[in-house]
Amino acid sequence: MNPRRKSRLSIVLFVLLGVSVATTLVLYALGQNIDLFYTPSEVVYGKNNDQTTKPEVGQRIRVGGMVVAGTVQRDAKSLKVKFDLNDIGPSISVEYEGILPDLFREGQGIVAQGVLKEPTLLAASEVLAKHDENYVPPELGEQMKKVHQPMGVSDLSGESERDRQEKDMQNQTKEGNQ
Numbered sequence: 001m002n003p004r005r006k007s008r009l010s011i012v013l014f015v016l017l018g019v020s021v022a023t024t025l026v027l028y029a030l031g032q033n034i035d036l037f038y039t040p041s042e043v044v045y046g047k048n049n050d051q052t053t054k055p056e057v058g059q060r061i062r063v064g065g066m067v068v069a070g071t072v073q074r075d076a077k078s079l080k081v082k083f084d085l086n087d088i089g090p091s092i093s094v095e096y097e098g099i100l101p102d103l104f105r106e107g108q109g110i111v112a113q114g115v116l117k118e119p120t121l122l123a124a125s126e127v128l129a130k131h132d133e134n135y136v137p138p139e140l141g142e143q144m145k146k147v148h149q150p151m152g153v154s155d156l157s158g159e160s161e162r163d164r165q166e167k168d169m170q171n172q173t174k175e176g177n178q
Helices: 003-033 040-045 138-148 161-177
Strands: 036-038 060-067 080-086 091-097 109-118 121-129
Touching (some): 036 040, 040 060, 060 091, 060 138
Parallel strands (some): 036 060
Antiparallel strands (some): 060 080, 060 109
16 A cells, blocks of 8 residues: 555544544533433333333433422421422422422422432422413323323323322221211
């Protein structure tokens, strides 16, 4: 091989090596900054009930659902707030320190972004709320339809597991008092 071809070949190899290193670095950086969207049911059971797709503790995620009535706990000395979030399945707890949106309230559809501290505890860095009580985040609405309609649930405004448990407990105490 003549020297001219060797120099061209080495230039092409260096360019290919540089492009592959740059691509690897870009993909690594993007992977670190991706916030995957989950519903509370998907956080507990995994996407499509697959345990291998559950988010890991320490992972940055976004969770969308409804604030469970009666679970908002505010710290009187700071801006810390803790509340439960659910769709139709199980609930997860969300801790947030900061000023909540004006439209935040119990029963409201929200999206919380943060780091998963425990399997069902999210340390939120941002909480987003929308305009009315009938609002369901688009991703959550799609996920709820996809997950719950095959299970025979046609009315997605039904009661949660926690609501059923509370009603059962109230019924048991009423029966016990009679």
